[in-house]
Amino acid sequence: MAGRAHEVRVLDVVEETADAVTLVLDIPHEVADRFTYACGQFLTVRVPSTTSGSVARCYSLCSSPDRDGPPAITIKRTPAGFASNWLCDNVVAGDALTVLEPAGTFGPRSLDRDVLLCAAGSGVTPILSITKSVLAAGSANVAVLYANRDRESVIFAAEFDELVRAYPGRLTVRHWLETERGLPTEAGVAELVGQWAFDDVYLCGPAGFMTVVQSALKDLGVSDKRVHREEYRSLVDNPFETAQVTQPTRSSSSSGHPLLEVEIDGRRLTLEWPKDRTLLDVLLAHGIDAPYVCRESACGTCVCSVRKGRTRMLLNESLIDDEIEMGLTLACQSLPETEEVYIAFDQ
Incomplete structure (x- = not known):
């Protein structure tokens, strides 16, 4: 995830209530296009920890891309929440935070439906x-x-x-x-x-x-x-740390594995996709910087489109039936069901 993590500055800290603050963020000009977001999305923030080095937590954007200026996230203290308490107690204007690019699928696709x-x-x-x-x-x-x-x-x-x-x-x-x-x-x-x-x-x-x-x-x-x-939940993995994955072995064309064609970050690659490995695991094993946060189907960060072939999801807590019918799937949960699959990270 290193390629999708960026350092941003805190422009302002707004005290919303006694136990909630909003952090207004200054996005560097050179990565501004990577922080184009949709209403309802979130940012994943790296919070320093003396015991584990860092922890990662997701915080929703309270700002609107259609109405507001700089993006802003809101954090509310939880009684035993290390990250929320650390952010509320320590962050001041001018501080730097490391965050992942906006992610998530929670939000209307049309702004014209009641x-x-x-x-x-x-x-x-x-x-x-x-x-x-x-x-x-x-x-x-x-x-x-x-x-x-x-x-x-x-x-x-x-x-x-x-x-x-x-x-x-x-x-x-x-x-x-x-x-x-x-x-x-x-x-x-x-x-x-x-x-x-x-x-x-x-x-x-x-x-x-x-x-x-x-x-x-x-x-x-x-x-x-x-x-x-x-639904808010703590992350099992820390997406700011280098993913530990097994490197794929080189095999012949007669390996029997389905063939994966994937379009991501302007590149189109062809890989073998073992039937017992998720799409995200295959991409990470090949050193491809695929988007993800939770790896549990909850956040929707790894959503992508099935352009050809069929896949199935082991678990799905993000996509609704209409989105699945449109061809959307979650890379962290997807397994191949046909011998050829074409995937595009275009969401």
């Missing part, structure tokens, strides 16, 4: 990004359900208020505060969101919150195909 956006806690970060992009560059209406412990813990409260005033006919925001209503319930969520018309749903927050919302949506007859989830 959306219901549901968030809890720091899950609001990509939700704000999507909200601003749809309002600034699209024609759709936006409804936001945002759950928090109390009023003091609401991140971006003032910014949402400003957006409601700026787009009174297109944006509706409803807050769910535990101090006033208790934890979100299926019945309560269904009562709220049942008042709104929407084409697609985007959820981000703790797993329990998203389960409640999805159950409420199911009760309302909303198809799972219309629901997109973003």
Whole structure:
């Protein structure tokens, strides 16, 4: 991943709440094109550690590529979270951070379809990004359900208020505060969101919150195909470290392995693809700097297109059925199903 990691400067540190900060980033001019991003995406940040050298954590962009200036990420402290606490306590304007290029598939492909956006806690970060992009560059209406412990813990409260005033006919925001209503319930969520018309749903927050919302949506007859989830989790691997992979052995054309043709970073390569190895493992074993972060199907960083042939995924937590039908797959989970496969990293 070394070729996809870059040093950026922190322009500003904005205190959003007592336990959340936004880092506004200055992207070097020479790599600005590598940081073109879509609403709902995230950055992976290298956080120094005295025990392991470094850890990697993913933080969603709260900024909108269609409305804002420099990109910005928001970090909320977690009680036992080393990385979030270190960033909140130590980073000041002028500091350098090492980050990977923007990644992720959470976000609408069209800004002209009405959306219901549901968030809890720091899950609001990509939700704000999507909200601003749809309002600034699209024609759709936006409804936001945002759950928090109390009023003091609401991140971006003032910014949402400003957006409601700026787009009174297109944006509706409803807050769910535990101090006033208790934890979100299926019945309560269904009562709220049942008042709104929407084409697609985007959820981000703790797993329990998203389960409640999805159950409420199911009760309302909303198809799972219309629901997109973003779930925060710690990374098993550190993508800033050199991947340890087994080097491929040279074999003859009669090896029996399927043939892989791959288009990546302006190059087109032909490789053998053993049926028991994922696409990502094959690429890394050949020294190809393929994009990835989690290697668990959750982040969507390694998404690519199957142009010819067929593949199957061992696990999929990022792509919806429509995207799979379009030919998208995850390199970290893909195995070949035909003797010839043509893959393009074009997303």
